[in-house]
Amino acid sequence: MKIFNSFxxxxxxxxxxxxxxxxxxxxxxxxxxxxxxxxxxxVIFFDTxxxxxxxxxxxxxxxxxxxxxxxxxxxxxxxxxxxxxxxAEKFITAFxxxxxxxxxxxxxxxxxxxxxxxxxxxxxxxxxxxxxxxxSEGDVYFRVGKIDDYGQLSNRNIxxxxxxxxxxxxxxxxxxxxxxxxxxxxxxxxxxAPFGRGRPGWHTECVAMIDNIFGEEIDIHGGGSGLLxxxxxxxxxxxxxxxxxxxxxxxxxxxxxxxxGGKMSKSDGNVxxxxxxxxxxxxxxxxxxxxxxxxxxxxxxxxxxxxQTEWDKIYRVYKQLYLKLDLADQLYxxxxxxxxxxxxxxxxxxxxxxxxxxxxxxxxxxxxxxxxNQLLRTKTDFEVLLSAKKLFDDFFxxxxxxxGLQPLSKDDKDxxxxxxxxxxxxxxxxxxxxxxxxxxxxxx
Ligand SMILES: [Zn+2]
Numbered sequence: 160m161k162i163f164n165s166f167x168x169x170x171x172x173x174x175x176x177x178x179x180x181x182x183x184x185x186x187x188x189x190x191x192x193x194x195x196x197x198x199x200x201x202v203i204f205f206d207t208x209x210x211x212x213x214x215x216x217x218x219x220x221x222x223x224x225x226x227x228x229x230x231x232x233x234x235x236x237x238x239x240x241x242x243x244x245x246x247a248e249k250f251i252t253a254f255x256x257x258x259x260x261x262x263x264x265x266x267x268x269x270x271x272x273x274x275x276x277x278x279x280x281x282x283x284x285x286x287x288x289x290x291x292x293x294x295s296e297g298d299v300y301f302r303v304g305k306i307d308d309y310g311q312l313s314n315r316n317i318x319x320x321x322x323x324x325x326x327x328x329x330x331x332x333x334x335x336x337x338x339x340x341x342x343x344x345x346x347x348x349x350x351x352a353p354f355g356r357g358r359p360g361w362h363t364e365c366v367a368m369i370d371n372i373f374g375e376e377i378d379i380h381g382g383g384s385g386l387l388x389x390x391x392x393x394x395x396x397x398x399x400x401x402x403x404x405x406x407x408x409x410x411x412x413x414x415x416x417x418x419x420g421g422k423m424s425k426s427d428g429n430v431x432x433x434x435x436x437x438x439x440x441x442x443x444x445x446x447x448x449x450x451x452x453x454x455x456x457x458x459x460x461x462x463x464x465x466x467q468t469e470w471d472k473i474y475r476v477y478k479q480l481y482l483k484l485d486l487a488d489q490l491y492x493x494x495x496x497x498x499x500x501x502x503x504x505x506x507x508x509x510x511x512x513x514x515x516x517x518x519x520x521x522x523x524x525x526x527x528x529x530x531x532n533q534l535l536r537t538k539t540d541f542e543v544l545l546s547a548k549k550l551f552d553d554f555f556x557x558x559x560x561x562x563g564l565q566p567l568s569k570d571d572k573d574x575x576x577x578x579x580x581x582x583x584x585x586x587x588x589x590x591x592x593x594x595x596x597x598x599x600x601x602x603x
Contacts (some may be wrong), residue, residue, distance in 0.1 A: 225271045275367060
């Protein structure tokens with residue numbers, strides 16, 4: 160299995176820290192707003208990564224944080240005359256609803272900054288004790304100059320960074336690149352620390368949480384490409400200072416979702432919120448996973464129609480297959496793999512093993528649709544049909560697609576058989592009546 164490691168900029172063999180286990184951490188949202196469909200891309204993609212590792216029998220520990228202490232939250236809480244906690248609580252619930260809405264799993268470890276405050280403070284204090292951080296007028300800064308290969312992840316060198324216009328001038332810092340670990344403030348929610356009252360900077364929370372949840376270097380740290388610098392670079396600097404490792408063996412970054420030709424941004428107002436999406440989550444997942452995760456996705460209003468058609472095609476064939484097996488009471492029998500089906504499965508694995516090439520893996524799903532159509536048209540053993548169904552189920556599991564199909568009740572099966580009987584006997588009136596009934600029940 161190969162993963163493109165953003166740290167080395169290379170495709171590398173995936174060798175987990177502990178055989179058979181995968182520890183992964185994804186930077187989560189700052190909870191002061193609803194997420195838009197661009198934010199949903201990592202939510203869908205890294206969920207698919209988890210699902211694939213689980214399909215390959217890895218034991219996965221998946222963590223993703225909530226940033227519930229942040230300037231944006233404080234500003235908005237003041238604006239809305241509410242507390243930071245209430246605001247955060249509201250948008251944590253909203254986020255998890257959206258995660259569920261796009262078909263991603265919600266049963267993962269969800270650390271919050273407020274729950275990890277003691278640990279974040281200890282982390283910062285340790286950096287100070289070891290000389291990697293310093294206090295300045297109540298703030299605490301990280302001493303970037305002490306990290307030899309700072310800039311390695313984002314491929315920037317220190318001189319370029321210093322001359323870069325984006326670095327703010329701040330007399331309190333020894334070096335313009337030094338970043339804030341703790342900010343002295345009396346606006347909004349604040350916490351007591353040995354180095355003064357204030358609140359933590361954003362870059363420490365993830366490393367402190369990873370340290371406490373996993374206790375060592377993890378396998379995969381992921382997030383959107385926008386987090387590469389400075390957030391992830393600064394996470395690495397801190398882990399290197401304390402532990403001499405780079406937080407994760409593999410760094411993975413997903414590309415942006417562009418909207419109407421430009422980057423989707425809240426300030427432009429050209430956003431579609433996940434909560435406002437009216438399409439089938441299966442369609443949205445197919446759309447998201449049909450582009451390789453490192454490439455940008457261009458979203459246009461009509462693009463989803465194509466994926467609706469695509470999903471309808473997949474669903475129709477699967478439903479026929481399911482119904483045929485169910486009516487013959489063969490949903491749970493023995494499966495017999497056909498050589499063509501085996502080839503399709505191998506293509507799927509090869510695609511996913513090559514840096515999670517979901518577009519190619521979806522092609523394997525489309526091949527399965529074609530093959531199943533053939534199988535349904537010819538006289539095929541139930542064992543082979545069942546193995547086609549199992550393959551569908553595996554693919555659906557990894558992509559996070561749901562059909563919601565349930566085995567028919569005995570009454571419904573009887574109804575179906577009566578319809579068939581009426582057709583065979585050319586009793587068209589009864590057949591029509593029964594067909595309408597079956598359609599009403601969603602069986603046909
Ligand atoms: Zn983070």
